[in-house]
Each structure stands twice: as structure tokens, then as C-alpha cells.
Amino acid sequence: MKQEKQMPGIDEEAILKPVLTHIKHKLMVLSGKGGVGKSTIAACLAIALAKKGNKVGLLDIDLHGPSIPHLLNIPDILDISPEQKVLPKEIMPNLEVVSMECFMADKDQAVIWRGPLKHAAIRQFIGDVQWGDLDYLVVDSPPGTGDEPLSIAQLIPEAKAIIVTTPQEVALADIRKSITFCHEVDMDIAGIIENMSGFICPHCGKEVDIFKTGGGERTALAFHVEFLGKLPFDLGVVEAGDEGKLIKYMEREDNPYNKALFEIADRLIQRLKEMEIKPVSLDEIRAKNSYKVTIPLKDGKPAPFLTNCDQIAMVHVKDSQIKKVERISPSQQGPIRPKVFVDLGADLVMAKEMKEKAKYVFYKNKVGVVLDIPDATPEELVEKFIKGELGGK
Incomplete structure (x- = not known):
């Protein structure tokens, strides 16, 4: 353990x-x-x-x-x-x-x-x-x-x-x-x-x-x-x-x-x-026909870190439009690990802050990362990402 x-x-x-x-x-x-x-x-x-x-x-x-x-x-x-x-x-x-x-x-x-x-x-x-x-x-x-x-x-x-x-x-x-x-x-x-x-x-x-x-x-x-x-x-x-x-x-x-x-x-x-690992291109994610964005939440707002979220928002994007938003309650068996987001099939994780270890795990699994997100709803955050207003490249 x-x-x-x-x-x-x-x-x-x-x-x-x-x-x-x-x-x-x-x-x-x-x-x-x-x-x-x-x-x-x-x-x-x-x-x-x-x-x-x-x-x-x-x-x-x-x-x-x-x-x-x-x-x-x-x-x-x-x-x-x-x-x-x-x-x-x-x-x-x-x-x-x-x-x-x-x-x-x-x-x-x-x-x-x-x-x-x-x-x-x-x-x-x-x-x-x-x-x-x-x-x-x-x-x-x-x-x-x-x-x-x-x-x-x-x-x-x-x-x-x-x-x-x-x-x-x-x-x-x-x-x-x-x-x-x-x-x-x-x-x-x-x-x-x-x-x-x-x-x-x-x-x-x-x-x-x-x-x-x-x-x-x-x-x-x-x-x-x-x-x-x-x-x-x-x-x-x-x-x-x-x-x-x-x-x-x-x-x-x-x-x-x-x-x-x-x-x-x-x-x-x-x-x-x-084995060299590089960050995933955010423009390549935007260019996909469909992709999934995950956002860790705490009390309905973006969580400070992945590990202390009580809910995960999963936003499904297709043809540059939001098609579905899910709210997933993670298991309460300890801190939420990056592998949870990988196992959910995330193409992108958006969060306020993130440890280097978590970023490494995501990049290794070809998952993009956007940090320093504002307090906003998952839908608003993903809309900003689609328009290129969050995450740059």
C-alpha cells in the first residue's frame, strides 16, 4: 500500500x-x-x-x-x-x-x-x-x-x-x-x-x-x-x-x-x-473530430488539485461542439490518482494546478493538460478551450 x-x-x-x-x-x-x-x-x-x-x-x-x-x-x-x-x-x-x-x-x-x-x-x-x-x-x-x-x-x-x-x-x-x-x-x-x-x-x-x-x-x-x-x-x-x-x-x-x-x-x-515524453499538442486535440475533456470539481467548482476533487466533469466534444456533459463521482478509497482520468478515456484534463508527477503520467498516456483555469462551469471552460481562449497551443 x-x-x-x-x-x-x-x-x-x-x-x-x-x-x-x-x-x-x-x-x-x-x-x-x-x-x-x-x-x-x-x-x-x-x-x-x-x-x-x-x-x-x-x-x-x-x-x-x-x-x-x-x-x-x-x-x-x-x-x-x-x-x-x-x-x-x-x-x-x-x-x-x-x-x-x-x-x-x-x-x-x-x-x-x-x-x-x-x-x-x-x-x-x-x-x-x-x-x-x-x-x-x-x-x-x-x-x-x-x-x-x-x-x-x-x-x-x-x-x-x-x-x-x-x-x-x-x-x-x-x-x-x-x-x-x-x-x-x-x-x-x-x-x-x-x-x-x-x-x-x-x-x-x-x-x-x-x-x-x-x-x-x-x-x-x-x-x-x-x-x-x-x-x-x-x-x-x-x-x-x-x-x-x-x-x-x-x-x-x-x-x-x-x-x-x-x-x-x-x-x-x-x-x-x-521513452522520451513530450507534452501533447493542444491544437491537435482541438482538430480531432471528437474528444473528451475532464475537469476535477470540488463543491461544483474547479478543484485546486486532482487529488481533492469530489466529482469529475466529463465533457464530450464533437465537431467543435459540446454534445454531452457527465458528472462522475470517483471512488472514495483515497486520493484521486491521474490514472483515474486516463482510465476514463480523457483526451484532455483541465485543472487549476497540477503536480509534475501527474503531468508526466498524462503526457505518457497522450493526454493533454490545461492549467490555471478560472472558476467557471465545465461547459464555459470547454467552450473557451474550443475557441482557443484557454490553453494556447
């Missing part, structure tokens, strides 16, 4: 928007269970993207068991700028890192926090860090579908998930939960990576499927999710991670693990291009 984590009295969207607008792609690496190599893949993927000439930030939000500093040999506490912004640690050209461990003088200190404190910390990791312009922000989250990935889903509306699994059935059962989690919080899935898929013997070169193989690809196919690729079990990666030498290890271009990883990075880049 999703829970709203936003702290009362804090406009998180206003805090984070100036930062997030400078980050082109936001990626969260998650897994249904621990021990699948998620943090190693997050680090290696960030390295690969940086080696391809992209400006990359790597954010470790595993508050209880951060491992990125160890994998990348980051012993230092992060510095603060004169503007009181946290300065990420640059560990190689084009790659900067922030982790909870980098704020702790005692690395063995236990972090015992409940959900609201975690949420506030993650908001600070995003909003109070001087990330600057990034092509990619890679977020390494703890395993499971708890507070940390839920916070990222709420704080970064357009974040996309990369789900890591291993081939055995126990891991695949958990990956299905991760997919369901993404659907519940309206987070797009960039793809699935199957880790530890075969072991290449260093002596004879023969590949042995010690954990089976192909399960991740079959799961991706069954759930209609992109499969980004398979990574072999590589003892060299394990040793490099233990010694904090992953960057050095990834310089070996002839290594099967590195070859597979860079191919996955290429597929990811292409996948993100395919």
Missing part, C-alpha cells in the same frame, strides 16, 4: 524542481531482494555512461547499508560550498558520487531512522547537492520496495527504474514484486538486467550456468518489459569491488563482463531515447 511521505508544510516540488531541471535522465536501480549485485551494477553502469562522455551523478540512498563508497574507494567526507550546498565527490572524469556514508565520521555507526526521516534525507541528497548539469543521475536504492524507492518515486516524477535480478526462481519471484511496485507508483521501467548469468571458467573458458540462465529475459517478456541484457558471474568484479578498484577493472575492454556491461549501457541509452 502506498503512503504519502511529503512532510507537512514543505513544497518539495518547488525545492527540487530547480535541481531536477538540470538533470536529463533520472534512473533508479532496484531489486526485489539483496545479494543480486545491484550496487555493483549501479556503480559499473554509472562508470560506463561516464566513459561514453556523459556527465553522470551516482547517488547512494541505501541509508542503512551504503556500499557505493566501498566499491569505489571513497573514504572522504564530502565538502560544503560557500552557498551551503553539498559538493559531490568526483572520482573520475564525468562521474560524481554522493552517499550517506560520506556524511558519517564513524563508518560503523548504525543509522536507525523511520520513514519520514529517510524521506527528508533523500530530499536533501537531491535538493541540497550541487549536482549541476547532468546527463544521467543513477540512484542506487536498497533492495525491496520500502521507504527509499517510494521516496524517489515521489520526489523524482520522471525517474525510470532499472531492475536487477539473478536467474534463479527465488530472485525472479521478487523481481515480479518490483515490477508491480513500479506500476503502482507510476514509474516507467527502463529495463531488466540479469546478473550472474553464467560463469566463465578462467582456466578452460567454458561457460557454466551455476545459477541457471534466461529467467530475467523470460520475466521481461511475460511482463512486457524491456530486457537490457545479461551479465556473467565474474570473480574479477567481486575482487575489484572488495578492493575499491571497479573503475580500474572496467578499463579492461577485452573482459566479457565489461563487454556485456557496455552493451547494456548502449541499449539503455537507446531505450531512454525511445
